[in-house]
Amino acid sequence: MAAHCCSCSPSAPTAAKLFCYSASSQLLNHQISSSSYALPCGRIRPLERSSCERLAFCLAEGRSSKLGFSNPSLTAVRCEVGVSEPVLGDSQESLREGLSIFGQKSPRNASQEEDEGFNPMGGWMGEADSWREECGVVGIFGDEEASKLCYLALHALQHRGQEGAGIVTSDGGSMKAITGVGLVSEVFNQEKLGKLAGSSAIGHVRYATAGESALRNVQPFVAGYRFGSVAVAHNGNLVNYKELRARLEENGSIFNTSSDTEVVLHLIATSKARPFISRLVHACEQLEGAYSLVFLTEDKLVAVRDPYGFRPLVMGWRKNGALVFASETCALDLIEAEFEREVNPGEVVVMDKDGISSLCVMHRRQRKACIFEHIYFALPNSVVFGRSVYESRYRIGQILAEESPVDCDVVIAVPDSGMVAALGYAAKAGVPFQQGLIRSHYVGRTFIEPSQKIRDFGVKLKLAPVHHVLKGKRVVVVDDSIVRGTTSSKIVRLIKQAGATEVHMRIASPPITGSCYYGVDTPRKEELLSYRLNVEESREFIGADSLAFLPLERLRSMLGEEAPTFCDACFSVFAMHRPIVR
Ligand SMILES: O=P(O)(O)OC[C@H]1O[C@H](OP(=O)(O)OP(=O)(O)O)[C@H](O)[C@@H]1O
Numbered sequence: 001m002a003a004h005c006c007s008c009s010p011s012a013p014t015a016a017k018l019f020c021y022s023a024s025s026q027l028l029n030h031q032i033s034s035s036s037y038a039l040p041c042g043r044i045r046p047l048e049r050s051s052c053e054r055l056a057f058c059l060a061e062g063r064s065s066k067l068g069f070s071n072p073s074l075t076a077v078r079c080e081v082g083v084s085e086p087v088l089g090d091s092q093e094s095l096r097e098g099l100s101i102f103g104q105k106s107p108r109n110a111s112q113e114e115d116e117g118f119n120p121m122g123g124w125m126g127e128a129d130s131w132r133e134e135c136g137v138v139g140i141f142g143d144e145e146a147s148k149l150c151y152l153a154l155h156a157l158q159h160r161g162q163e164g165a166g167i168v169t170s171d172g173g174s175m176k177a178i179t180g181v182g183l184v185s186e187v188f189n190q191e192k193l194g195k196l197a198g199s200s201a202i203g204h205v206r207y208a209t210a211g212e213s214a215l216r217n218v219q220p221f222v223a224g225y226r227f228g229s230v231a232v233a234h235n236g237n238l239v240n241y242k243e244l245r246a247r248l249e250e251n252g253s254i255f256n257t258s259s260d261t262e263v264v265l266h267l268i269a270t271s272k273a274r275p276f277i278s279r280l281v282h283a284c285e286q287l288e289g290a291y292s293l294v295f296l297t298e299d300k301l302v303a304v305r306d307p308y309g310f311r312p313l314v315m316g317w318r319k320n321g322a323l324v325f326a327s328e329t330c331a332l333d334l335i336e337a338e339f340e341r342e343v344n345p346g347e348v349v350v351m352d353k354d355g356i357s358s359l360c361v362m363h364r365r366q367r368k369a370c371i372f373e374h375i376y377f378a379l380p381n382s383v384v385f386g387r388s389v390y391e392s393r394y395r396i397g398q399i400l401a402e403e404s405p406v407d408c409d410v411v412i413a414v415p416d417s418g419m420v421a422a423l424g425y426a427a428k429a430g431v432p433f434q435q436g437l438i439r440s441h442y443v444g445r446t447f448i449e450p451s452q453k454i455r456d457f458g459v460k461l462k463l464a465p466v467h468h469v470l471k472g473k474r475v476v477v478v479d480d481s482i483v484r485g486t487t488s489s490k491i492v493r494l495i496k497q498a499g500a501t502e503v504h505m506r507i508a509s510p511p512i513t514g515s516c517y518y519g520v521d522t523p524r525k526e527e528l529l530s531y532r533l534n535v536e537e538s539r540e541f542i543g544a545d546s547l548a549f550l551p552l553e554r555l556r557s558m559l560g561e562e563a564p565t566f567c568d569a570c571f572s573v574f575a576m577h578r579p580i581v582r
C-alpha cells in the first residue's frame with residue numbers, strides 16, 4: 001500500500017487532484033477535492049475528509065477492502081495539490097460513486113467504523129439520506145400514569161426519530177427502563193408499559209447522529225454511580241464527544257455504547273462537584289454542540305438546554321399538577337398538558353417533591369435556534385421557538401409565489417413536509433392546490449441496489465402520482481428543501497411520466513450550501529447539491545422546467561427582529577463560494 005503526496009504544503013492549498021492506481025499502475029480514476037486542507041509529508045490526514053481525502057486515508061491505513069471499493073486491485077493514490085480546474089467528462093458519475101463509497105456519518109472515526117461493521121454504501125443506497133438531527137425527548141413528573149403518558153407523547157414525536165424508542169420510570173426508590181429498536185408502537189405494548197411503574201418518566205425517540213443505529217445506542221441511557229442512578233435522553237449532537245470520551249477512557253471509564261450522549265453520564269459520575277445538580281451543571285459545561293436533555297433520578301426530573309438553544313425544548317403542566325417537558329408542543333397537546341414556556345437556552349429546570357426551580361447557571365449566549373425546525377423537522381401543529389411552524393411554512397409559500405411566480409395550472413406539494421408551503425403558494429398565486437402526489441405512510445427507507453432504474457421504484461413506493469391531477473398540466477411542485485438533489489430529480493421524472501407538460505420546482509428554503517457544525521448530522525458540503533451547483537445548474541440536474549429557492553434575505557425578513565436569534569448557517573455559509581467540485 002502506498003499513499004503519498006507529490007507536493008506537500010503546510011499552508012492550505014485550494015484544491016487537490018487525486019489519482020488512483022491499480023496494482024499494475026493503471027490509472028483508474030481521478031477526482032478533485034475542493035476542500036482547503038494541509039497535506040503533511042507522506043501522509044494524508046482524515047481532517048475534513050472530502051471523498052479524495054477519505055480514499056487516500058483508507059488506502060494509507062491499508063483498509064481498501066473495508067471500503068467495498070468496486071475495484072479491489074486499487075492500491076495506490078497520488079495527490080496533487082493546488083489544482084483548480086474542474087473535473088470533466090464523467091465527473092458526475094464518478095463523484096456519485098465516490099460519495100457512495102466514502103459517505104460517512106460524522107463524527108465517527110475509522111476504528112469505530114471497523115468495529116461497527118461500517119457499511120460504505122450506506123450513505124447512498126435507497127432513498128435520499130436527508131438531514132439527520134431530530135430525536136424527540138419527553139419528561140413527566142408527578143403523574144401515576146407517567147409511563148403511559150410518556151408513551152403517548154413519544155407517539156406525537158415519532159416524526160423526530162424512527163430508529164428506536166425507550167422509556168425510563170422512577171417510583172421514587174428504583175428505576176425501570178425499556179428500550180427497543182423501531183417505532184414506538186413496535187417497542188411498547190400494554191404488558192411492557194405495565195412494568196414501567198412510577199410517577200415520573202423520561203422517554204426518547206431516536207434518529208442517530210453519533211453511533212450506529214443499534215439497540216445499545218437507543219436511549220434513555222441509565223447508569224448507576226456511587227450516589228444513585230441517573231437516566232438521560234438527548235436531542236442534539238455533541239461535537240466534542242470524541243475528545244471527552246478519550247479523556248474519560250484514559251481515566252478508566254468504560255463505555256457501553258458508541259453514542260455521543262453517554263459521555264454526559266460519565267461526566268456526571270466523575271465530577272467532584274456536590275450536590276447532584278452541580279455535578280450535572282459541571283458536566284454540561286464541558287459539552288460543545290447541541291443538547292436538549294432530560295434527566296431522571298430516583299427523585300428528580302431535570303431539563304437542560306444548551307446555551308445557544310439550538311434544539312427546541314418546551315414545558316407545560318397537566319391539570320393534576322404534573323410537569324411535562326417535550327421537544328415539541330404537539331406532544332404537550334396530545335397528553336393535555338398546557339404549554340407554559342420554552343426551557344431557555346442555558347437554563348436548568350429542576351423538579352422534585354419540593355417543587356420546581358430554575359437555574360440559569362450556564363453562561364447564556366445569543367440564541368441560535370435551528371431554522372430548519374421551521375422548515376422541515378417539526379410538525380406544523382407545533383409552536384417551536386415561540387413561533388407557529390404552520391404559519392412559518394404558509395408564509396414561506398406565499399413569499400415563494402411573490403418572488404418566483406410562473407404560469408401554471410396546479411400547485412402540488414411533496415408530502416408531507418412541503419404541504420403547508422404549497423398551500424401558501426397556491427393561495428398567493430390564486431391557483432388551485434391539488435394532491436398530485438399521494439404518500440404511503442407505510443414505507444420507511446428502502447435499501448435497494450443503486451442503479452438508477454431500480455432506485456426510481458424506491459420513490460414510487462413512497463410517492464404515487466395522481467395522473468388525473470397532473471396529465472396535460474403545468475405543475476408547480478413545492479418541497480421543503482433540496483439536500484443532495486436525489487429526491488427532487490426523481491419527483492420531477494415521476495410527475496413528467498404522469499403526463500405533466502411542465503414541472504416548476506419551488507423550494508421552501510434557501511439553497512443549502514454548508515454542512516451543520518452545531519448539531520445536525522448533515523451530509524458533507526461536497527455532497528450538497530447547492531454547494532456544488534448554482535441554481536441554473538441545479539435546475540438542469542433535477543430536470544425541472546424552472547427551479548426557485550426561498551431567498552435568504554426574505555427568510556430573514558420574515559423572522560424580523562428575531563432573525564439574529566436563529567441559526568441559518570447552512571444557507572449562508574459558502575453561499576458566495578464558487579464550487580470547484582462538480
Ligand atoms: O435532496 P435530497 O437529498 O433528496 O433530500 C431532500 C428531501 O429529503 C427530505 O425528504 P425525506 O426523504 O426525508 O422525506 P420526508 O419529507 O418524508 O421526511 C426533504 O423533504 C426533501 O424532499
Ligand SMILES: NC(=O)CC[C@H](N)C(=O)O
Pocket residue numbers: 132133134135136206207208209210211217234235236237238259260261
Ligand atoms: N437525533 C438526535 O438528536 C440524536 C441524539 C444523539 N446524538 C444520538 O445519536 O443518539
